[in-house]
Amino acid sequence: MSLQAILAKIENDGKNQADQIIQSARKEQEEALLQVKTRLKNKFPKDSERIRNKTEITSVQLKSHAIRDMEKALLSHRRKIVDSVISDSVKKISSAPDYLELITGLLKNCDLDGTVEVEICADDKGRITSEFLKKNSTDKSKFVLAEQFHNDHGGILMRAGDISLNATLSMISELNHDTMVMELSRLLPLDGQEG
Numbered sequence: 001m002s003l004q005a006i007l008a009k010i011e012n013d014g015k016n017q018a019d020q021i022i023q024s025a026r027k028e029q030e031e032a033l034l035q036v037k038t039r040l041k042n043k044f045p046k047d048s049e050r051i052r053n054k055t056e057i058t059s060v061q062l063k064s065h066a067i068r069d070m071e072k073a074l075l076s077h078r079r080k081i082v083d084s085v086i087s088d089s090v091k092k093i094s095s096a097p098d099y100l101e102l103i104t105g106l107l108k109n110c111d112l113d114g115t116v117e118v119e120i121c122a123d124d125k126g127r128i129t130s131e132f133l134k135k136n137s138t139d140k141s142k143f144v145l146a147e148q149f150h151n152d153h154g155g156i157l158m159r160a161g162d163i164s165l166n167a168t169l170s171m172i173s174e175l176n177h178d179t180m181v182m183e184l185s186r187l188l189p190l191d192g193q194e195g
Contacts (some may be wrong), residue, residue: 086180090169094123094154103128103156106167107136107143112160119146119157121168128156 093099110116120128133143143158150157152168159165173180 082180086173086177090173091153093169094121099154100127100132103132104136106156107133107141107158110141110143110158110165112158112163112165113140114160115142115144117146117159118143119148119150119159121152121154122149124154125149 093102096102107118118128118133128145130145133145137143141160146157146159150168152170155168155170155172157164157166157168
């Protein structure tokens with residue numbers, strides 16, 4: 001065999017071997033790509049499902065928080081309305097036609113003995129007089145008008161020695177506040193309803 005034939009055979013064998021190596025490498029590359037694609041294909045739905053589930057859970061939580069915040073805001077707003085109504089009512093009660101009957105009832109329910117000083121507000125000066133108190137006195141309790149006035153919108157403070165009873169309208173409403181709030185809240189229309 002001539003040198004040229006040997007070189008041509010070596011070159012041809014080298015070329016064939018290189019082609020086989022390249023084909024083998026391409027086949028390995030295609031298999032590797034196919035494995036990666038398959039892995040990604042299998043992983044994507046799982047990741048996608050996990051992300052979708054997490055998004056749904058977060059959405060439900062956010063919606064729940066938003067509803068809770070709106071309910072708190074609504075309750076707070078309703079409470080302010082009711083508190084305002086109670087406060088306005090306390091101010092108006094002293095000008096009601098049966099106001100003196102209320103005061104008479106308070107005096108009759110007084111369980112203090114002896115001389116009882118009755119403190120009134122300045123606005124009641126002409127209505128709750130010494131004569132009015134004397135008329136409502138009993139054998140047990142003698143009501144006398146105090147020299148000083150209390151700062152409330154109505155009602156009375158009763159004092160016998162070191163013991164005092166606060167029967168001002170604000171105190172009465174404060175003691176019954178929760179009951180009145182519940183009663184008035186029932187009368188308020190719910191959001192979206194007409195009253």
